[in-house]
Amino acid sequence: xxxxxxxxxxxxxxxxxxxxxxxxxxxxxxxxxxxxxxxxxxxxxxxxxxxxxxxxxxxxxxxxxxxxxxxxxxxxxxxxxxxxxxxxxxxxxxxxxxxxxxxxxxxxxxxxxxxxxxxxxxxxxxxxxxxxxxxxxxxxxxxxxxxxxxxxxxxxxxxxxxxxxxxxxxxxxxxxxxxxxxxxxxxxxxxxxxxxxxxxxxxxxxxxxxxxxxxxxxxxxxxx
Amino acid sequence: xxxxxxxxxxxxxxxxxxxxxxxxxxxxxxxxxxxxxxxxxxxxxxxxxxxxxxxxxxxxxxxxxxxxxxxxxxxxxxxxxxxxxxxxxxxxxxxxxxxxxxxxxxxxxxxxxxxxxxxxxxxxxxxxxxxxxxxxxxxxxxxxxxxxxxxxxxxxxxxxxxxxxxxxxxxxxxxxxxxxxxxxxxxxxxxxxxxxxxxxxxxxxxxxxxxxxxxxxxxxxxxxxxxxxxxxxxxxxxxxxxxxxxxxxxxxxxxxxxxxxxxxxxxxxxxxxxxxxxxxxxxxxxxxxxxxxxxxxxxxxxxxxxxxxxxxxxxxxxxxxxxxxxxxxxxxxxxxxxxxxxxxxxxxxxxxxxxxxxxxxxxxxxxxxxxxxxxxxxxxxxxxxxxxxxxxxxxxxxxxxxxxxxxxxxxxxxxxxxxxxxxxxxxxxxxxxxxxxxxxxxxxxxxxx
Ligand SMILES: Nc1ncnc2c1ncn2[C@@H]1O[C@H](COP(=O)(O)OP(=O)(O)OP(=O)(O)O)[C@@H](O)[C@H]1O
Ligand SMILES: [Mg+2]
Numbered sequence: 001x002x003x004x005x006x007x008x009x010x011x012x013x014x015x016x017x018x019x020x021x022x023x024x025x026x027x028x029x030x031x032x033x034x035x036x037x038x039x040x041x042x043x044x045x046x047x048x049x050x051x052x053x054x055x056x057x058x059x060x061x062x063x064x065x066x067x068x069x070x071x072x073x074x075x076x077x078x079x080x081x082x083x084x085x086x087x088x089x090x091x092x093x094x095x096x097x098x099x100x101x102x103x104x105x106x107x108x109x110x111x112x113x114x115x116x117x118x119x120x121x122x123x124x125x126x127x128x129x130x131x132x133x134x135x136x137x138x139x140x141x142x143x144x145x146x147x148x149x150x151x152x153x154x155x156x157x158x159x160x161x162x163x164x165x166x167x168x169x170x171x172x173x174x175x176x177x178x179x180x181x182x183x184x185x186x187x188x189x190x191x192x193x194x195x196x197x198x199x200x201x202x203x204x205x206x207x208x209x210x211x212x213x214x215x216x217x218x219x220x221x222x223x224x
Numbered sequence: 225x226x227x228x229x230x231x232x233x234x235x236x237x238x239x240x241x242x243x244x245x246x247x248x249x250x251x252x253x254x255x256x257x258x259x260x261x262x263x264x265x266x267x268x269x270x271x272x273x274x275x276x277x278x279x280x281x282x283x284x285x286x287x288x289x290x291x292x293x294x295x296x297x298x299x300x301x302x303x304x305x306x307x308x309x310x311x312x313x314x315x316x317x318x319x320x321x322x323x324x325x326x327x328x329x330x331x332x333x334x335x336x337x338x339x340x341x342x343x344x345x346x347x348x349x350x351x352x353x354x355x356x357x358x359x360x361x362x363x364x365x366x367x368x369x370x371x372x373x374x375x376x377x378x379x380x381x382x383x384x385x386x387x388x389x390x391x392x393x394x395x396x397x398x399x400x401x402x403x404x405x406x407x408x409x410x411x412x413x414x415x416x417x418x419x420x421x422x423x424x425x426x427x428x429x430x431x432x433x434x435x436x437x438x439x440x441x442x443x444x445x446x447x448x449x450x451x452x453x454x455x456x457x458x459x460x461x462x463x464x465x466x467x468x469x470x471x472x473x474x475x476x477x478x479x480x481x482x483x484x485x486x487x488x489x490x491x492x493x494x495x496x497x498x499x500x501x502x503x504x505x506x507x508x509x510x511x512x513x514x515x516x517x518x519x520x521x522x523x524x525x526x527x528x529x530x531x532x533x534x535x536x537x538x539x540x541x542x543x544x545x546x547x548x549x550x551x552x553x554x555x556x557x558x559x560x561x562x563x564x565x566x567x568x569x570x571x572x573x574x575x576x577x578x579x580x581x582x583x584x585x586x587x588x589x590x591x592x593x594x595x596x597x598x599x600x601x602x603x604x605x606x607x608x609x610x611x612x613x614x615x616x617x618x619x620x621x622x623x624x625x626x627x628x629x630x631x632x633x634x635x636x637x638x639x640x641x642x643x644x645x646x647x648x649x650x651x652x653x654x655x656x657x658x659x660x661x662x663x664x665x666x667x668x669x670x671x672x673x
Contacts, residue, residue, distance in 0.1 A: 057548065057665045078553070086550020093668060097545045101244050113237045114550050116230025 002069070003030035004165060004198050005054070010063035012049055023049050025221035027063070033165075034196040036189075038209040041218035047202040048170050050218065054200065055089050055168045056081050068165045086114055090159030092169040096151040098143035104130065104154050105139040111162040129157045133187045149180025153187055160191060169201040173208055185211050238558045241546075245535055246563040258563055261531035265571025266578070268524030269644065272517055273579025274586065276636060279513060281629030283506055289439035290502070293372055293446075294495050295334065295468030297481060301490045309463035316467055316488070323487045327480050329472050330368070332356045333464035335454045340410040341447065343399050350395075350447050352409060354454025354464075359385065365450055370470060372437040376403060380433060387453060388432035392443030396434045405431050409447065413459045427457050521644055525568065528651035532564040536659040543659055544667030553660040561649075561656035568648025576637055587628050590617045 010027040013020055023046040031037050041047050052058040054065060056072045064073045072084055090111070098107045105126055112122035130136055133153040138146050146154070152172060159167055172188075173181040189211045192199050201208060209215055217224045227235070248255035254262070299320075301308040310316065313333040321331045335354035340347060357365035364382040367374070374380045375393050383390060389407065401407070406428050413425035429449070437443055455461055467488075471480055477494050484492055496503050536543075543556055582589065598614045605612030 052665060052668070055548075057663070057668070082547075082550055082552045085548055091548050097541065099542050099545065101248070110237075110546075111549050114234060114546075114555075116228075116233040118233060 004033040004035075004068060005031040005200075006064075006066040007054070008064045010050070010053065010065065011061045012046070012053060012058075013061060023221055024053075024060070027218075027221075027223055029216065029223055031198060031200065033198050036192050036197075036199045036211070036213045037201070038212035038215045039200065039202045039218055040204070040209055040215060043204075045218045046221055047218055051168050051170050051200070051202050054166070055091055056084050086111075087162070088165045090162065090164040090167045092152075092156050092159045092167070092172045094171040094174040096143070096148075096155035098151055098154055098158075100143055103140050103142055104135060104146065107143070107154060108158045108161050111158060115162060126157070126161055129161045130154070132191065133157045134183070147180075149176055149183060152176060152180070152184055156184070156188065160195075160197065163195070165198060167197055167199045169199065171203055172201065173203065173205055181205070181207065234555065235558075238551075238555045239562060242559045242562045245539060245559065257531045257534055258567055261527045261564065262567040262571045264527035265524040265568055265644070265648075266575040268520055269572045269575030269640065270579035270582060272520050272640070273576055273632075273637065274583045276513065276517065277579070277583035277630045277632045278586065278628065279509075280631040280633050280636075283509065284631040285438060285629040286502075287506065289372075289437045289442070290499060291474045291495065292370060293437045293439070293442050294498065295466070296471045296474060296477060296495050297469040297484055298493045298498070299467040299469070299484070299488045299490070300465065300493070309460050309465060310467060311463045313464045313467055320467065320469065320484065320487055324469070324480060324483055327471060327473075327476060327483070329370070329470040331467065331469050333451060334466045334468045335451065335458060335460065335464055336466060337411065337458065339447070342408040342410060343401070343405075346399065350409075350445050352411065352454060352457070353446055353448050354451040355448060356451040357383075372435045372442075374433045375436045376434045383432040383450075385450065385452075387427065387429045388449075389429040390433045390435050390448040391431060392446055393434045393436045394440060394444035395447075396431070398444065401431055401434075403431055403433065407431065407447075409457065411458055425457060425459060429453075517640065518643075521572075521640070521647060524571070525644075525647045525651040528564045528568050528648060529655060531567070532560060532652045532655040535563065536560055536655050539659075540662060541667050543662045544664040547662070548664040556660040556662075557653070557656050559656075560659045561652040564652025564656070565648050568651060569645055572641060572644035572648070576641060580632055580637075583630050583632060586630060590628070593617060 007030070008028050010024050011022070012024040013022040015021075027050060039047050039050065049058070053060050054067075056076070060073055064071055066072070067084070067088055070084070070088070072081070076084075098104070099110070102110075105123065108126035108130055109119075109122040112125055113119070117125075127136070127139060130139060133156060135146075135150060135154055135157065138150060138154070143151055143154070152175070156169075156172065159169070169188075173184050176184060185208055188199070188201075191197060199212075201212065203209055246255060246258045247253065248257065250256065252259075299310075299316075301310055310333070317331050317333060321328065324331070333356055335352070337352055339350055339352045341350045355368075355371075357367065359365050362385075364384055367381045367383070371381075374390075376396075389409075391401065391407075395401070399407075408426055408428050410424055410426050413423040429447075435443070435448065449457070451464070455463070469480070469484065471477065474495075477496060481492060481494050539560075546556065546559075594615060594617045598612075601612040601615065604610065
């Protein structure tokens with residue numbers, strides 16, 4: 001079976017004036033559809049850098065990334081990047097980044113609406129996923145009116161509502177207290193299993209890493 | 225290119241987001257920021273239209289009074305004094321009329337010459353203008369349509385034949401003349417000549433009417449006689465000094481002058497040559513006005529730039545997220561440009577209409593303001609036992625117009641409309657374009673480090 005994600009010989013370095021720091025020194029791995037992978041490693045190891053590359057938010061110096069049979073690295077046009085972000089990938093960050101002027105429901109509708117799905121249909125799908133993450137009673141609230149834990153679950157709902165091939169989460173529980181963290185992990189695991197989502201999560205936290213089916217360690221710019 | 229159903233949905237979405245941002249947290253339909261941008265453009269353009277209309281009105285009025293009274297093209301024999309006599313002028317008149325055909329309203333023989341006016345002890349130099357009035361019954365002359373308004377006897381369009389003169393209203397005022405009064409004109413008789421010098425000719429005339437052109441120089445200095453009387457006065461029987469042409473369309477001046485030049489062998493002068501300074505001043509005024517207009521709009525558009533810029537700055541994070549969700553640059557551009565653009569276009573269009581409305585009712589508006597000020601002034605004076613002199617916003621004795629002249633130049637308004645649309649695109653588009661270049665990575669990094 002062909003893997004959903006194939007990463008080959010990924011290199012990435014940052015230039016800070018004269019100093020050139022190589023953060024990723026030849027990363028290769030594959031992830032199959034339906035897998036739940038956790039990437040762990042010390043601070044500054046390059047975990048966020050790797051995740052940003054996987055989501056086409058940034059470009060590597062060399063190496064290739066293939067998602068769902070599509071190469072998203074070399075010679076990709078801006079239009080292809082937009083389409084990839086729109087249709088193939090869902091992000092969750094350490095901050096929820098909900099749009100403050102829109103209700104929870106509207107925030108979760110956005111990924112579908114930008115795909116061109118009509119309003120009613122998008123609303124139904126968004127309401128359904130919000131119900132599943134336990135926010136059925138918060139649809140018409142503004143982000144400022146719900147708790148941090150609820151916001152992060154709403155952000156997760158926004159990432160999965162369009163059923164993307166790949167879900168990328170960077171420290172999704174980093175800002176949460178233990179109770180909310182447990183709740184988030186529970187929701188994430190449940191949806192991952194029920195919908196056979198492919199999830200890659202970067203985390204420091206053992207609890208979240210333990211929920212994953214596979215754990216990768218990033219150290220000194222290499223996977224170990 | 226047809227818009228697919230999906231693209232249409234995305235367009236609707238972008239506009240909805242844009243509107244949400246434009247409204248902000250306001251309970252009303254627009255945020256203060258967006259409203260002020262609109263208001264700036266609205267006030268700017270409407271005032272501009274009013275100022276331009278009043279200004280244009282003054283210019284048109286001035287120009288009209290000159291074009292109405294002065295001949296548009298003047299044919300003379302010698303160039304310096306223009307007082308050489310033209311004999312056989314009826315022949316020339318026919319030739320020129322035939323050559324110009326439909327372009328001209330009238331071709332006439334005329335005598336225009338300086339003279340000295342005497343009324344009792346008072347002496348002043350004036351210009352005599354002998355006009356070849358048509359006559360219908362052999363007793364009265366009929367004034368042609370182009371002849372200025374007669375203010376006394378009001379509305380009259382005939383004068384008796386014989387030694388009668390029509391003078392301007394201002395001259396009548398300053399000399400205290402009434403209809404039927406006598407004046408004397410003293411002029412050089414016949415041709416100048418080196419051997420005999422100048423013999424004066426003196427003749428007395430009765431005032432038949434007062435005219436009003438609205439142009440002070442004419443209304444205070446010109447004495448109009450019939451051509452026949454003038455010929456007698458100057459001792460130029462059967463001759464004129466000028467052949468004058470009036471055009472149907474004064475804008476055709478240059479073309480018609482070229483046609484006349486093919487027929488008339490001697491000097492040709494147009495009204496623009498005669499009044500060169502005046503027309504140059506009008507043109508300069510117009511140019512300066514256009515520059516001011518432009519600066520005005522630019523200033524108003526700065527409000528749009530600021531509003532759009534503020535909107536972008538307040539939503540930097542949103543832009544990063546929207547782009548991570550697959551919004552394209554074009555969507556972001558649209559989201560942030562459309563509000564400013566709409567405010568600019570709406571502001572200028574409504575501003576233009578409001579300006580036209582205000583300009584058309586300016587006199588009433590000014591009168592209303594005048595009465596309000598005076599009402600409170602009197603009230604204040606009564607209570608404070610102070611003296612209150614009524615304010616007059618249109619002092620009639622300073623401006624030589626009975627009505628505030630308004631001339632709305634639709635062509636200029638159209639240009640104004642187009643220019644403000646273009647400027648609105650730029651004013652909203654430039655900050656929005658910058659916004660469209662933000663990348664998610666910039667926002668995420670900034671927040672996490
Ligand atoms: N834009 C940048 N310019 C220069 N250096 C950068 C940039 N982004 C990241 N780095 C550096 O690259 C290294 C890896 O950063 P990255 O954010 O990937 O680490 P991380 O593993 O996610 O760490 P953390 O666990 O603290 O989030 C760090 O040393 C960081 O300072
Ligand atoms: Mg990180």
